[in-house]
Amino acid sequence: MKKDNNKTELRSDTLDVIKANRRKIENIFAMCILTVFMGQIYISPYTYGFRLSLAVVVLSLFLLYFKDYNELLICTLVGFLMFAFRGMITYLSSGNLTLSDVAMIYIPVIAFYIPFGLLFRLLEVRAMSNRPLNFMLSLWVCDSFSNLIEACFRKVWTSGPFDKIVMAIIIMGGLRTIVTYMVYWLSNYYVSRFKIDQKEKYYKELVLFTSRLKTELFFLKKSRSEIESTVSFLHEYYQKVNDPDLKGPLLKIAKDIHEVKKDYLRVIAGMESAFTMKSPINYMSNRDILFIIKDNMVKIAQKQHKKIIVTVDYNTLFTLKEYYPIISILNNLTINSIDAIHNYGHVYIDCLYTDDLIRFRVKDNGVGIREDKLDAIFGAGYSTKYDKVTGEMSSGIGLTHVEQIVKKHFEGHISVRSELGNFTEFIVEIPYVKVGGGLSNDTFNLRCR
Numbered sequence: 001m002k003k004d005n006n007k008t009e010l011r012s013d014t015l016d017v018i019k020a021n022r023r024k025i026e027n028i029f030a031m032c033i034l035t036v037f038m039g040q041i042y043i044s045p046y047t048y049g050f051r052l053s054l055a056v057v058v059l060s061l062f063l064l065y066f067k068d069y070n071e072l073l074i075c076t077l078v079g080f081l082m083f084a085f086r087g088m089i090t091y092l093s094s095g096n097l098t099l100s101d102v103a104m105i106y107i108p109v110i111a112f113y114i115p116f117g118l119l120f121r122l123l124e125v126r127a128m129s130n131r132p133l134n135f136m137l138s139l140w141v142c143d144s145f146s147n148l149i150e151a152c153f154r155k156v157w158t159s160g161p162f163d164k165i166v167m168a169i170i171i172m173g174g175l176r177t178i179v180t181y182m183v184y185w186l187s188n189y190y191v192s193r194f195k196i197d198q199k200e201k202y203y204k205e206l207v208l209f210t211s212r213l214k215t216e217l218f219f220l221k222k223s224r225s226e227i228e229s230t231v232s233f234l235h236e237y238y239q240k241v242n243d244p245d246l247k248g249p250l251l252k253i254a255k256d257i258h259e260v261k262k263d264y265l266r267v268i269a270g271m272e273s274a275f276t277m278k279s280p281i282n283y284m285s286n287r288d289i290l291f292i293i294k295d296n297m298v299k300i301a302q303k304q305h306k307k308i309i310v311t312v313d314y315n316t317l318f319t320l321k322e323y324y325p326i327i328s329i330l331n332n333l334t335i336n337s338i339d340a341i342h343n344y345g346h347v348y349i350d351c352l353y354t355d356d357l358i359r360f361r362v363k364d365n366g367v368g369i370r371e372d373k374l375d376a377i378f379g380a381g382y383s384t385k386y387d388k389v390t391g392e393m394s395s396g397i398g399l400t401h402v403e404q405i406v407k408k409h410f411e412g413h414i415s416v417r418s419e420l421g422n423f424t425e426f427i428v429e430i431p432y433v434k435v436g437g438g439l440s441n442d443t444f445n446l447r448c449r
Contacts, residue, residue: 028069031062032077036085055082056116056143060125060180061187067126075117079110108153116146129184136177144173204292207284211327220267227261283437284323286314286351286358293330293349300338308341313350321437325405326360326430332398333362333426340366340424356432363425369418377416378403402428410434 039055059078063071086109087102094102119142120126128135147169156165234254241247290312301308320326330349337347345365352359369377378399406412412430 024069027066028074028077031059031066031074032081035059035062035078036081039082039086054176057176057180057183059113059116060120060139060142060176061184063120064126064129064184071120071126072114072117075113075120076110079113082113083107083109108150111153112146112150115149116142119145132181132185136181139180140173140177143176144170147173204295207292207324207327208296208331211324211331224261224265227257231257231261283319283321285317285319286353287317289320289323289327289330290314290349290351292327293334296331297334297338297347300335304338305343306338306341307344308338309346311346311348313348314352316353318353318432319437320435322410322435325409326435329402329405329428330360330362332402333428336398337362337364337366337424340364340368342367353432358430358432358435360428360430361425363423365423368420368422368424369416370420371418374416374418378414406430 035055035058038058039053041054055078059075063069063074083106087099087106090105091097091099091102123138123141125135125138125142128138148166151165151169156162231254234250234257238247238250238254241250294310294312297308297310301310334347334349341347341364348361348363350361352361403414406414406428410430411434412428414426414428416424416426418424
């Protein structure tokens with residue numbers, strides 16, 4: 001049995017190696033073919049067959065990008081393929097040249113690419129990619145010296161002044177080096193920007209997700225205390241009841257609720273242990289919070305095919321340590337704003353800090369709320385939203401959550417005013433001491449923008 005397992009593992013490892021090598025061979029072949037094709041874009045200043053082409057730029061970029069590939073092997077393959085390709089085209093297009101004539105014209109091409117690969121490795125060009133001056137000088141030497149070797153093989157001095165040919169080779173090598181470096185730097189810049197954007201996107205989504213979880217944890221704790229009160233009430237009532245027909249069901253209900261309570265405690269303990277793990281960021285600026293909410297709103301509006309302009313503003317920059325609940329509050333209010341707008345609209349979110357009080361305002365120009373309904377919107381179960389597919393009403397717990405967090409968690413205040421068919425405005429006021437913290441305004445690092 002062990003021998004069979006070993007054979008299976010060996011066969012699997014062998015297949016993995018073959019697949020990896022096959023992919024590597026395919027990549028090398030693609031690099032060589034593309035370099036050869038780019039070799040057809042050239043100038044031929046002096047001797048017939050001596051070309052200064054863009055192939056060197058493309059080849060240099062490939063050698064820089066694919067750092068684990070052997071540069072000498074690739075350059076040698078390119079040299080022979082370039083010789084074969086150019087020779088074939090010349091032979092087929094010219095009726096008066098023999099194969100030996102064509103070979104003598106293009107064999108010196110190999111004398112360029114092999115020294116280029118050797119110099120590229122000896123000068124460690126790849127290791128200098130972060131040092132622009134050394135990088136460009138090394139690549140310039142590779143290009144110019146290899147062209148000089150090819151020029152000597154072709155005896156270019158027979159067709160013009162050798163000093164001018166050398167100067168042309170050096171200038172052309174410098175220009176190709178500059179082009180190579182610019183392309184390499186720009187591609188690296190855009191790749192790094194893409195990675196940063198992806199990281200920021202992931203971070204914002206993680207913050208929103210965590211804020212929702214923390215909100216749920218807050219209400220789980222609230223439910224736990226209510227469950228404990230219910231169990232305590234049942235036990236007291238059980239002691240007072242003498243009827244055995246009632247005692248049995250009461251005891252069963254108490255036991256079932258106790259089991260539910262234990263499940264709640266396990267969930268709460270698991271979530272709290274996850275949240276107490278060391279976080280890479282312990283605070284967030286009000287500006288970052290506003291822009292995270294804005295980005296999320298834009299994404300949701302696009303999914304619902306709505307054109308909504310979102311404007312954010314703040315009067316001063318400060319940090320908040322309790323940023324997850326704040327994000328949850330604003331997220332609930334802004335989602336309601338999106339739902340209140342049919343197709344086109346404007347949502348305005350601002351943050352004001354005055355007299356140790358933080359005020360968040362969310363205003364939209366949606367359908368509005370009837371005046372007689374303003375007192376009812378914070379009640380659990382109240383909702384005007386329904387699923388257009390199933391026809392089911394929303395659970396109506398969003399604004400209830402918001403009010404509970406603002407009043408019980410932050411000891412703050414929330415108010416609403418609205419005009420039917422015109423606007424709705426929510427104002428949340430929270431004492432700074434309940435949420436503020438982090439670094440001072442002039443030293444903290446902003447993570448998201």
